[in-house]
């Protein structure tokens with residue numbers, strides 16, 4: 001197949017899955033079916049025709065407004081589609097056209113859905129996180145570089161570590177700090193990327209969370225209870241590990257090894 005045509009096809013495929021991700025982001029928190037009925041305008045209820053449901057194209061043609069009532073359509077819909085399309089390209093470029101690429105793409109799509117729902121509602125739907133745990137474990141048999149034991153330890157470490165942090169926090173502060181949703185999400189992440197991925201994800205998510213959270217704490221007034229969802233940071237950490245984890249870990253050990261000379265080995 002023509003080189004460009006191939007990547008364009010992959011991108012379009014990714015955008016179509018992104019279109020489905022939008023349906024999940026909107027319907028899962030409302031406990032609506034993600035299969036039926038067909039999508040309709042949130043404002044006027046008119047069913048969206050198939051030709052108005054083409055990723056990006058329809059949004060551009062309709063200039064971001066409903067065909068019937070002209071209400072503004074959130075920019076998030078085309079954004080999720082484009083992000084999904086780009087990730088489809090990324091996994092194929094990184095892992096080739098393989099089962100592994102397909103598994104990791106599904107994993108990333110789940111994380112995108114979780115991210116937006118967590119931002120909107122501060123919840124992580126069990127439908128994705130809990131069912132992702134056995135799916136990730138089974139998928140480990142299809143990924144050569146993650147053994148099923150790796151996946152199993154990932155689940156235990158992911159779920160266990162955050163559960164402990166939450167428990168200690170609640171004992172000290174007398175309030176719940178870490179949501180149960182985050183515990184299940186990290187267990188799911190562990191199922192897909194293994195125990196090393198869990199450690200990497202926790203470090204990256206905490207660093208990114210502090211980077212965003214601490215300035216926000218100063219900006220907001222003191223009596224306002226700060227509630228930043230942790231799920232999106234865990235998602236960012238896990239996706240970073242998928243693409244650059246090995247390189248970042250390597251650089252990190254190079255960095256701490258440097259002052260002692262190269263004789264020190266890990």
Ligand SMILES: [Zn+2]
Pocket residue numbers: 041042043044045046066067068069070071
């Ligand atoms: Zn409408």
